[in-house]
Amino acid sequence: QKEVEQNSGPLSVPEGAIASLNCTYSDRGSQSFFWYRQYSGKSPELIMFIYSNGDKEDGRFTAQLNKASQYVSLLIRDSQPSDSATYLCAAIHGSSNTGKLIFGQGTTLQVKP
Amino acid sequence: GAVVSQHPSWVICKSGTSVKIECRSLDFQATTMFWYRQFPKQSLMLMATSNEGSKATYEQGVEKDKFLINHASLTLSTLTVTSAHPEDSSFYICSASLTHGSGDTQYFGPGTRLTVL
Numbered sequence: 396q397k398e399v400e401q402n403s404g405p406l407s408v409p410e411g412a413i414a415s416l417n418c419t420y421s422d423r424g425s426q427s428f429f430w431y432r433q434y435s436g437k438s439p440e441l442i443m444f445i446y447s448n449g450d451k452e453d454g455r456f457t458a459q460l461n462k463a464s465q466y467v468s469l470l471i472r473d474s475q476p477s478d479s480a481t482y483l484c485a486a487i488h489g490s491s492n493t494g495k496l497i498f499g500q501g502t503t504l505q506v507k508p
Numbered sequence: 509g510a511v512v513s514q515h516p517s518w519v520i521c522k523s524g525t526s527v528k529i530e531c532r533s534l535d536f537q538a539t540t541m542f543w544y545r546q547f548p549k550q551s552l553m554l555m556a557t558s559n560e561g562s563k564a565t566y567e568q569g570v571e572k573d574k575f576l577i578n579h580a581s582l583t584l585s586t587l588t589v590t591s592a593h594p595e596d597s598s599f600y601i602c603s604a605s606l607t608h609g610s611g612d613t614q615y616f617g618p619g620t621r622l623t624v625l
Contacts, residue, residue: 427611438601438619439552441510446610483552487612493557493565494540494605494612500551 398422401484401499410508414471418484418499421465425486428460428467429496433481442469442482474506509535512604514617521592522625528588529620531602537582538604542614543575546599558585592624 399420408414420428427446431439445451445458445467457470467486471478484499511534521527531541541558556577557565564577576588585604589596599621603614 427613429613431616436599438599438616441613441615444610444613494614495542495554495557496614498552 398488398497399484399486399499401482401502403500403502405503405505407505407507408474410474410476410506412474412506414474414478414504414506416469416471416482416484416502416504418467418469419465420467420486420497422486422488422497423462423465425488425497427487428458429485430456430458430467430469431483431485432478433483433501435480439483471504474504476506476508479504479506510606510613510615511535512602512615512617514602514620516620517618518621518623520623520625523593524591526588526590527592527622528586529600529602529622531585531587531604531617533583533604533606533615536604536606538585538606539582540605540612541579541585542603542605543577543585543587544601544603546601546619552601555587589622592622594624597622597624 401418429444430442433439443458445460451458455472459468481501483501485496513532515530543555544552555570558577558579560579566572579585601619603616605612
């Protein structure tokens with residue numbers, strides 16, 4: 396079992412819809428969770444980080460963390476074609492003192508005009 | 509804020525030569541930086557963790573004598589690919605860790621595309 400798991404997709408949504416990206420993790424000690432966006436041929440770009448249970452909103456993006464169920468999600472409201480990219484979920488291992496990120500395999504999002 | 513730069517953005521070199529890639533945190537100090545490699549359509553692969561003033565920690569399977577890492581200051585880490593070969597052609601990405609009240613967050617540089625002929 397991988398430590399951080401995502402559905403590789405592709406997830407296809409129409410423009411203007413809500414895109415829901417999900418991620419589960421196996422290490423109960425993980426405290427910090429991140430969503431990065433990576434366009435083809437580019438490096439990852441941080442969208443959001445979340446440390447506490449519940450929702451965290453930033454513009455069109457909402458991250459949700461449920462530590463009891465060990466899942467993290469990212470909602471993108473009013474999806475735009477420019478949101479089409481690979482979304483990487485990452486966690487810092489609970490026992491890590493180096494800040495190393497454990498990445499999921501990424502979910503490809505396609506927003507169709 | 510939290511900007512990380514890399515130089516060069518791309519490089520083409522002949523087999524057997526060495527290539528140095530610089531990673532700088534422009535507006536914050538980073539005790540820890542990380543070096544990744546990514547092949548086309550594959551996931552990011554962590555190569556090493558670089559700590560300012562100490563030796564880098566390499567991931568299993570990464571040759572430390574081939575990929576030399578120096579973290580000379582809180583804003584600069586360098587990766588030198590020694591005696592590069594065509595199989596070293598890849599997208600090399602660094603990240604710098606920003607420590608804030610809630611924890612550490614990695615910010616990525618734009619990457620360096622290396623082509624070895």
